[in-house]
Amino acid sequence: MYGIIATWRMAFEGITAGREILEDGGFAGDAIENAIREVEDFEFYKSVGYGGLPNEDMEVELDAAYMDGTTLDIGAVAAIKDYANPISIARRLSKEKVNNLLVAEGAERFAHKEGFQRKNMLTERAKIHYYNRIKEIKEQEIKPYSGHDTVGMVGLDKRGNMIAATSTSGLFMKKKGRVGDSPISGSGFYVDSKVGGASATGLGEDLMKGCISYEIVRLMKEGHHPQEACEIAVNRLDKELKERRGKSGDLSLIAMNNKGEWGVATNIEGFSFVVTTEHQEPIIYLAKNINGKCIHEKANSEWLDNYMKTRTAPLVRR
């Protein structure tokens, strides 16, 4: 059996390419790294890699992580600037014995020494988003942080290896140096090839309060199907946050076990995700939460057309 599950529609093209690697008997690590690089390289995805939205100083600081569920190797970078593919740097760091999570200048120095491609990640389009947001914040009291997504993936190859990985520009207008859940083991991702893996997207500050990716893997280890594990973990954290703090941020999770069974849960409307397995070409689904149950359906052609149109539509500075 083999398969990949990923957060958001943006993962589709990458997963389609990654599936071929798995089909040919390739390593899940190669499939997932390639898939995430595709997302990082596409300039119209404004929450990951090139074209990602900047922090409040108008700098694109990126977070990424890579975990091997067979060796339990973990590598991650946080608040890294000016490198094209944070996921590849994270994977490279996972091979080190120590110094596996590097931040900011330290991560950049490592990437430079290892010969990773430098690139100015701030696009003209991202600058327009930035200036428009500054206006919106003043005029309409729009929350500065809205507009963020992480590509998170879990993959299983024919030999039973599982990999989890993430990449994101984090919250739009975040403070310089802010790190979200995505590069943090157990929160943004976790995987154990003996069980399965999970990955998160949403408000990092809240996802971290539940170490939610680890929690889902733990529930799967206790015998829960990935779907049950995701629903239990998301519903519990959502409830705890509401009870103790009055509200819960966005929480959306995907998971796959080592049999290729998968699950998803969210506390928002319209969480899109992509799944492929040996028996199924990549499919884009939309999920929502109805009374604690996660309902998902295939995205229809109208939704799909509209998705690319809105991402690539001309943008003017207001």
Ligand code: ASP
């Ligand atoms: N979880 C990410 C962060 O807080 C953002 C997202 O996935 O929407 O940095």
